[in-house]
Structure formats: structure tokens, C-alpha cells
Amino acid sequence: MKRVCIVGVSGKLGRHMVRHALERGYEVVGVCREQSVGKLDPFKDRMTIVPGRTNDRGTIRSAVAGCEGVLTVLVPWGVQQYATGTAEAVLDSASPGARLVFSCGWHVSRDGRDVYPWRFRAFLRVFGWLARVVRFADIDDQVEACRRVFASDTRWTVVRGSDLEEGESQGLPVWSHHVGDPVLRSNRTRRVDFALFMVEALGNDGLIHEAPAIVGCQTRSALARESPLP
Numbered sequence: 320m321k322r323v324c325i326v327g328v329s330g331k332l333g334r335h336m337v338r339h340a341l342e343r344g345y346e347v348v349g350v351c352r353e354q355s356v357g358k359l360d361p362f363k364d365r366m367t368i369v370p371g372r373t374n375d376r377g378t379i380r381s382a383v384a385g386c387e388g389v390l391t392v393l394v395p396w397g398v399q400q401y402a403t404g405t406a407e408a409v410l411d412s413a414s415p416g417a418r419l420v421f422s423c424g425w426h427v428s429r430d431g432r433d434v435y436p437w438r439f440r441a442f443l444r445v446f447g448w449l450a451r452v453v454r455f456a457d458i459d460d461q462v463e464a465c466r467r468v469f470a471s472d473t474r475w476t477v478v479r480g481s482d483l484e485e486g487e488s489q490g491l492p493v494w495s496h497h498v499g500d501p502v503l504r505s506n507r508t509r510r511v512d513f514a515l516f517m518v519e520a521l522g523n524d525g526l527i528h529e530a531p532a533i534v535g536c537q538t539r540s541a542l543a544r545e546s547p548l549p
């Protein structure tokens with residue numbers, strides 16, 4: 320695989336992904352909102368930047384042309400179904416057979432078998448309601464975006480991130496099928512390692528049609544695991 324596209328590239332996760340992808344020798348194309356292009360100045364000579372909204376089909380179509388992999392950051396910001404529009408644009412425009420890797424949070428469940436702590440559920444309920452009332456974010460939009468990815472016949476992976484923190488890389492996160500599995504209990508991943516998992520997923524066909532929930536490999540619950548990981 321040579322050429323990859325990062326959709327939503329100007330955010331913190333996106334910029335970490337650029338670094339990992341360049342280190343692995345990928346040719347990188349990135350899409351971000353026009354007003355955010357400046358955030359990519361440190362990389363501007365080493366990547367192609369396509370300014371535009373990530374839910375704009377024309378923008379995505381030109382950015383993903385010729386890409387064998389697409390890394391997409393799905394975010395719940397705003398109330399215009401931005402995440403759903405972004406996912407749809409990528410699913411419809413990517414080259415047939417391309418590896419598609421999407422990011423989201425633990426709250427997205429693929430099969431309804433995730434078991435969430437009550438604090439997590441309470442936070443989601445309150446934050447979700449408040450964010451929608453003040454038109455700041457719509458968590459259900461990210462859920463709907465992932466539902467469409469799960470239903471597609473593309474070669475997708477949806478990476479579900481735990482709570483994130485900054486800091487040096489600790490290595491590739493470990494993952495499990497369901498929130499509630501003991502290995503995930505620490506609920507903490509370095510953002511730089513979330514990005515590493517996304518980029519590594521491009522070359523891992525074992526993750527096709529999986530929705531791994533990830534946790535830092537040096538967290539207490541990851542270190543305490545007894546059984547081999549999936």
C-alpha cells in the first residue's frame with residue numbers, strides 16, 4: 320500500500336496519524352476544513368492537503384482517488400449530521416477494495432453486547448442531552464455514521480477509543496471485542512497510540528469487519544490480562 324488519505328486530518332488524532340503514516344513510508348493526502356489548513360504547516364511539504372468539509376462528496380472523491388487506504392476521524396461536533404455525511408462520502412467514494420479505518424468512541428456498539436459502567440452511561444446521557452440542546456454536538460450522529468459503516472460491504476474497521484490522554488507513545492494498544500471485557504477496564508489510551516492503532520490497522524486484514532475497543536498496552540488492566548488477546 321502506497322497512498323493513503325486521512326479525512327479529518329487537522330485534529331490531534333489526525334496529525335498523529337500523519338506522523339505515523341509518513342514514518343511508514345506512505346504517501347499522505349489529508350482533508351480538513353479550510354480554516355484549519357494552517358494546523359498542518361509542519362507537514363505541508365511532505366503531504367498533499369485537500370481543503371474542504373469532510374462531508375462534501377466532491378472534496379472526498381478527489382482526495383481518496385488512487386488511495387488504497389482511508390483513515391477517517393468521525394466526530395460528533397455540530398448538529399448537521401457531519402459524521403454521518405463524512406462516513407457516507409468515504410464509503411461511496413473510496414476505491415473498490417480500499418482499506419477503510421474509522422475512529423469513534425466506546426459509546427458506539429456494534430452488536431449491543433457492550434457492558435458500560437453506570438458512570439459512563441450517566442455521562443453520555445447528560446452530555447448527549449446538553450450538547451444537543453445547545454447545538455454543540457450530536458452523539459447519535461456518530462452512532463448513525465458507524466451503523467452505516469457496519470452495514471457496508473467495504474473492507475472496514477471501526478476503532479473504538481477509550482478515554483484519551485496525551486503523552487509519549489507506550490506502544491500499540493491492546494483491544495477486545497466488547498466494552499466491559501476485563502482487559503479494557505483501565506479505560507485509558509494515549510492519543511498518539513490510538514493513531515498508531517489506526518495506521519497499523521491498514522495492514523492488518525484480521526481487523527476487517529471488526530470494531531475493536533482499545534486500551535493502552537501499559538495500563539493496569541492490559542498488563543493484568545491472563546488470556547491471549549483476539
Ligand SMILES: NC(=O)c1ccc[n+]([C@@H]2O[C@H](COP(=O)([O-])OP(=O)(O)OC[C@H]3O[C@@H](n4cnc5c(N)ncnc54)[C@H](OP(=O)(O)O)[C@@H]3O)[C@@H](O)[C@H]2O)c1
Binds near residue numbers: 352394423482
Ligand atoms: N477526546 C476523547 O477523549 C475521545 C475518547 C474516545 C474516542 N475519541 C475519538 O477520537 C477521535 C478524535 O477525537 P479527538 O477528541 O482526539 O479530536 P481531534 O483529533 O482533535 O479532532 C477533532 C476533529 O473535529 C473537527 N471539528 C472540530 N469542530 C468541528 C465542527 N464544529 N464541525 C466539524 N468538525 C469539527 C476538527 O477539525 P478542525 O481541525 O477543522 O477544527 C478535527 O478534525 C474521534 O473519533 C473521537 O470520537 C475521542
